[in-house]
Amino acid sequence: MPIRRSPLAHGIRQATLALSLCSATLTTLPAWAAPQHYDIPAGSLAAVISQFAAANGVTISFSSSETSGLQSAGLQGDFELEQGFAQLLQGRGLRVQQAGEKRYVLVKAATNGALELDATSVNAAGLGATTEGTGSYTTGSTSTATKMPMTLRQTPQSVSVVTRQKMDDQNIQSLDDVARSTTGITYTKIGTDRSTYYARGFEINDLQFDGIPSNISENYSLDVMSTANMAIYDRVEVVRGANGLLQGTGNPSAAINLVRKRPTKDFRLGAELGAGSWDNYRSQVDVSGPLTEQGNVRGRAVAYYNNANSYRDGAERDNQLLYLVGDMDLTDSTVLTVGATIQKDNSNGYDWGGLNTRSDGSFYPLSRSTSLNGKWAHLDRNNNTLFADITHEFDNEWKLTLATNAVWSDADFLSSYPARVSGDNYRLTVSQADYEDTQLGVDLYATGPFELFGRKHQLMLGANDRKDDFDAVIRTASNNPTVTITDFDYSALPNPILNATSSDYNYVRKERGLYAASRFSLTDDLSLILGTRASWADYKVSSPYVNDQYKENGRLIPYAGLVYDLSEQYTWYASYTDIYKTQSYYGQGGSLLEPVVGKNYETGIKSEFFNGRLNASIAIFQTNLENMPQALSVAPTCGVTGTSSCYEEGAEVRNRGFELEVSGEPLKGWNVSAGYTYSDPEYVAGNSKGNDYYRKIPRRLLKVSTDYRLPGALDQWRVGGDVYAQSRTAADVTAYTIEQGGYALLNLHANYQVNRQFSVQYNLNNVLDKTYYQSLPTSNNWGGLYYGDPRNFSFTLRYTY
Secondary structure (H helix, E strand, O other): OOOOOOHHHHHHHHHHHHHHHHHHHHHHOOOOOOOEEEEEOOEEHHHHHHHHHHHOOOEEEOOHHHHOOOEEOOEEEEEOHHHHHHHHHOOOOEEEEEOOOOEEEEEEOOOOOOOOOOOOOEEOOEEOOOOOOOOOOOOOOEOOOOOOOEOOOOOOOEEEEEEHHHHHHOOOOOHHHHHHHOOOEEEEEOOOOOEEEEEOOEEOOEEEEOOEEEEOOOOOHHHHOOOOOOOOEEEEEEEEOOOHHHHOOOOOOEEEEEEEOOOOOOOEEEEEEEEEOOOEEEEEEEEEEEOOOOOOEEEEEEEEEEEEEOOOOOOEEEEEEEEEEEEEEOOOOEEEEEEEEEEEEEEEOOOOOOEOEOOOOOEOOOOOOOOOOOOOOEEEEEEEEEEEEEEEEOOOOOEEEEEEEEEEEEEEEEEEEEEEEEOOEEEEEEEEEEEEEEEEEEEEEEEEEEEEOOEEEEEEEEEEEEEEEEEEEEEEEOOOOEEEOOEOOHHHOOOOOEOOOOEEEEEEEEEEEEEEEEEEEOOOOEEEEEEEEEEEEEEEEEOOOOEEEEEEEEEEEEEEEEEEEOOOOEEEEEEEEEEEEOOOOEOOOOOEOOOEEEEEEEEEEEEEEOOOOEEEEEEEEEEEEEEEEEEOOOOOOEOOOOOEOOEEEEEEEEEEEEEEEEEEEEEOOEEEEEEEEEEEEEEEEOOOOOOEOOOOOOOEEEEEEEEEEOOHHHOOEEEEEEEEEEOOEEEEEOOEEEEEOOEEEEEEEEEEEOOOOEEEEEEEEOOOOOOOEEEOOOOOOEOOEEEOOOOEEEEEEEEEO
């Protein structure tokens, strides 16, 4: 009898073979930073370091006062670029700072001559945490998973990092752009600026800012939380899988950590001017450096402005941002950071409801410019953030950090949602809302080494507390118009007449916890990470239809990881964590359902090449969830509006899948980021047993990005692009299915370095002008269908000093 192999097993074998072939290929490639032999004779430091830079095809700038009177013994032997600089400057009180693709400057060192591209960027051993200025598509250190700084290879979970270089190359301007570019992440739309992000089959409920979580799980959270631009961030770190150790309650999807830019110890000035399709104009200035002669106070300021129309009828936006941050060395071991952001985002012609399908679930042949909203529709929002942290480094290598992040947001919303009346006729139900959201997070933690049984280990101890208080006051219109979706004039829609009465909604989420984790070095090759969190949760909802509260006290969430170095380049890992998530679904009695609970397993192999400048991984994962909601066959009288379906616990969902990822530089001058994800969530118990879970998100995702510097006389040019491909998606309804086949998108870019300061870049997105839907509706009677962006272009002029 032939053996029947499951698609997952077949896919895993394919993934393993692909990683093996990739690894075999990489080991045969010349090293990115292969050591070169040097025989530079002794002389003045200025002459020696200039000769060394020239031998590597880079330039170095410095003033004569910095090297006056300094001699060098020259350089003899085999060195990489970073190692050579570090060797020449050792003990000189100087370091080199990267200021462009092939340009370095000489500055005073804060340490004993170690090469340092900024405070935590690069040392003589390779990349560090900060990505700005490295020109890389990968990083050398991340702490989002456990707060203990570890390389990607040492972290027993799947981690992706969208670096500053990748954001610049792909002209990534928003969190939606980040999601589209990151392995395993996808998103849907319920409004032009209201996105829902997913990973491994489940919704992402929180965003982290410098490691402090902020809630985005309420229906209207992203109407208020602005994620319109990435100008102030050094990188975005994404840890896929459950992250209950640090976030507390949440889905087993991913943690997205937006890491802000920080002040630099040397003066830097950057500016950008951009122009693109649909009159999209933007400008940006970024200035950073010391504010005192001693350099013990440093500051940074980023100002950003964007004004654009849209391919959607009547839509336009106006976004403004100011970011200020300062560092102060209180002592040689204590640093205080204080910062603030002010954002103002105004969107006219705001599309809340999207489009509809025909009654049989098929798509209307509508133009991508179609918008079922009038000129009066808008979403105007203000985001103000204040953050601070103070870090003290002890003599015994321990570090103590107290950090806080506060967000005050408000928004004014007016838009419509289409509801079928009959055939192709739809009533545009208009709603007006005033939102206010206040979020506060505090995190106190310490990390450091300790010795046990003759070996050195790492320990992390911490406590955090956060609160989200969200208010919405909603009014409806009394003159909701009816239109024929295939023939109407958006500009003729009447101004809404709002009812005097309103509905008030209030959501209050409180999370606090104590957490700890330790990385035990069992042998030189084997390490064990054990951790746990005691979590307190309090979720309260008030509306005209429900008033309910759920509390959990001291729930323990364990975490474990095992990491074994198979060789100098390959590491096997495995991890486990519990899952616990409060729900916002309601039963017939108007009570919140019991929290979702479950377990998350992951194992895989990670590899590291060229001193960490290239990382590759394969991961296999499984998630088991219980207490999942299942709809009851009763009238829709539940939820905060009293018009939603009623649910009960009882469904169980299991998700199995695998991921492949490569990021970094396989060859000098060639950046690459590639990821493939297979995820197959399905119901394993309950009324829907045997059915797929939430088919509106794709089961397969392929994302490939690359950038290559042309050789020889053309080395002022960099060219590249990225490919996004996903499998089919569908929304299952009783009598029909709304379905979209898989599709692929191609983007291209080219960058020309005019001189040491100026560069110009051209990006062409959706090159083949593919017509596709970013989101599918859940029903043919309501909106929720959104087109993806048509072909579009942008020019960017950059200046760096």
